[in-house]
Amino acid sequence: MQVGFAMLCAGSIREKNVKNVLLWNLLDSAGGAIGFWSFGYAFAYGGDDSTKGPTFIGNSGFFLSNDVDLEFWHVW
Numbered sequence: 001m002q003v004g005f006a007m008l009c010a011g012s013i014r015e016k017n018v019k020n021v022l023l024w025n026l027l028d029s030a031g032g033a034i035g036f037w038s039f040g041y042a043f044a045y046g047g048d049d050s051t052k053g054p055t056f057i058g059n060s061g062f063f064l065s066n067d068v069d070l071e072f073w074h075v076w
Helices: 002-011 015-045
Strands: none
Touching (some): 002 015
């Protein structure tokens, strides 16, 4: 979807500005991926609070803090 949007934007502007628009779309995708990694996954799949019951959004796993198996990475 981002590639198609980048081509649409690049086709509707002057040739001298194409590089700027393509870089802007690349940074937009990267920012969205970092934002989902840091907050979006925790809000969507973070789980419920055990003392209060079900919650509207997740409240654990920010920056994937509880989902990383560090023992796997320290083996090699």
